[in-house]
Amino acid sequence: MSFQIPLFDLNYDEQEERAVVETLRSKWISTGPKCTALEDLFKDYLHVDHALATSSCTTALHLAMRVLGISKGDEVIVPSLTFAATVNAVKYVEATPVFADLRSTDDLTIDPADIRRKITPKTKAIVVMHYAGFPCAMDQIVDIAAEFQLKIVEDACHAPLSQYARPSASYASVKQGTALGAIGDVGVFSFFSNKNISTGEGGMLVTNDEAVYEQAKLLRSHGMTTMSYERAKGHATSYDILDLGYNFRMDDIRASLGIVQMKKLPADLKRRAEVRSWYLEELKGIPELGVPFADYEGRASNYIMPVVLKDATRQRRDELRALMQKEGIQTSVHYPAVHRFSIYQALPSQLPITDYVADNEVTLPMYGNLSQEDVKCVCDVLKHHWLAESTSV
Numbered sequence: 001m002s003f004q005i006p007l008f009d010l011n012y013d014e015q016e017e018r019a020v021v022e023t024l025r026s027k028w029i030s031t032g033p034k035c036t037a038l039e040d041l042f043k044d045y046l047h048v049d050h051a052l053a054t055s056s057c058t059t060a061l062h063l064a065m066r067v068l069g070i071s072k073g074d075e076v077i078v079p080s081l082t083f084a085a086t087v088n089a090v091k092y093v094e095a096t097p098v099f100a101d102l103r104s105t106d107d108l109t110i111d112p113a114d115i116r117r118k119i120t121p122k123t124k125a126i127v128v129m130h131y132a133g134f135p136c137a138m139d140q141i142v143d144i145a146a147e148f149q150l151k152i153v154e155d156a157c158h159a160p161l162s163q164y165a166r167p168s169a170s171y172a173s174v175k176q177g178t179a180l181g182a183i184g185d186v187g188v189f190s191f192f193s194n195k196n197i198s199t200g201e202g203g204m205l206v207t208n209d210e211a212v213y214e215q216a217k218l219l220r221s222h223g224m225t226t227m228s229y230e231r232a233k234g235h236a237t238s239y240d241i242l243d244l245g246y247n248f249r250m251d252d253i254r255a256s257l258g259i260v261q262m263k264k265l266p267a268d269l270k271r272r273a274e275v276r277s278w279y280l281e282e283l284k285g286i287p288e289l290g291v292p293f294a295d296y297e298g299r300a301s302n303y304i305m306p307v308v309l310k311d312a313t314r315q316r317r318d319e320l321r322a323l324m325q326k327e328g329i330q331t332s333v334h335y336p337a338v339h340r341f342s343i344y345q346a347l348p349s350q351l352p353i354t355d356y357v358a359d360n361e362v363t364l365p366m367y368g369n370l371s372q373e374d375v376k377c378v379c380d381v382l383k384h385h386w387l388a389e390s391t392s393v
């Protein structure tokens with residue numbers, strides 16, 4: 001079915017078309033100069049030393065686990081309110097994910113206090129996920145990691161060009177304004193179609209650690225010492241295989257889309273911030289709905305627009321989603337909690353806040369071209385139809 005107001009709209013125009021045609025005509029379509037140019041843009045925009053384009057964020061997460069030396073017998077603390085790939089990466093290297101709960105229904109990021117409770121002698125790393133593009137409590141998490149000598153992986157799929165804003169002046173471990181993804185040992189991004197940067201499939205790994213970058217680059221391409229592009233240009237004539245690697249490369253066709261998308265991003269984020277401000281204004285009139293991160297004042301990517309029903313149930317949430325669908329408004333849920341999926345059910349998980357949010361969150365439409373009228377229409381359905389229905393039962 002086609003929705004009157006979809007959840008997401010692809011921010012493409014003739015610039016993306018021209019970029020792809022130019023790459024096709026260059027006759028170099030696999031990993032090459034366009035990937036390097038996209039990596040350079042990431043380095044510039046995020047003020048990070050190294051960036052490595054990958055075939056997806058999932059493969060970037062897998063590389064992160066490998067390069068940080070996570071392996072069988074290790075434990076990695078992870079959020080559960082995330083896409084499954086965040087957690088699956090831990091399993092790829094035969095380590096054990098240990099779920100930590102959220103801070104609150106207003107801040108849907110991993111709770112530093114619960115991270116601390118979950119640390120054991122086997123813990124090697126913490127994976128954080130900057131939900132909707134809003135930062136996790138990185139000052140506290142960086143301090144915990146330093147205290148217990150743990151690595152930090154930032155799943156920044158939702159957060160390209162989001163910046164860290166300290167919650168209060170009493171925190172000082174992370175520099176104000178640091179790009180999300182550039183705080184931990186490794187940061188990863190996704191360019192899946194519905195992300196802020198869309199290339200169909202694709203991802204990026206960033207790090208300030210040269211050894212981590214070199215190892216990730218090696219593993220991205222079969223553990224080979226040279227790339228096809230270098231050989232085609234005559235810069236290398238043969239190769240060795242140094243480690244058991246993968247084919248996790250991005251191609252230049254996607255990278256050329258990514259370059260255009262990345263250049264559009266600052267303007268797109270401004271528009272999204274405006275869309276969010278319209279939502280915040282309209283949603284003030286609906287006390288039954290909580291808006292996570294409502295007071296956040298730093299720069300955020302606003303990848304999605306989550307709301308959480310107060311004192312509700314999964315059934316009420318699903319009724320609301322059904323009504324919105326009937327009115328032509330597409331919604332989603334971010335996310336079904338990972339610890340409830342069949343493959344993770346055997347792990348011990350006491351996550352009351354995650355459970356509540358997974359049952360009561362609704363994701364409203366969010367994209368740069370959403371008009372104020374559209375936002376009003378979404379909120380009117382919430383105010384007049386759903387609330388009218390709920391008071392009449």
Ligand SMILES: Cc1ncc(COP(=O)(O)O)c(C=O)c1O
Nearest residue numbers: 056057058083085157190191192
């Ligand atoms: C938080 C999060 N982590 C990881 C991924 C995986 O990204 P990809 O589809 O690029 O592998 C996604 C994608 O939806 C995501 O939202």
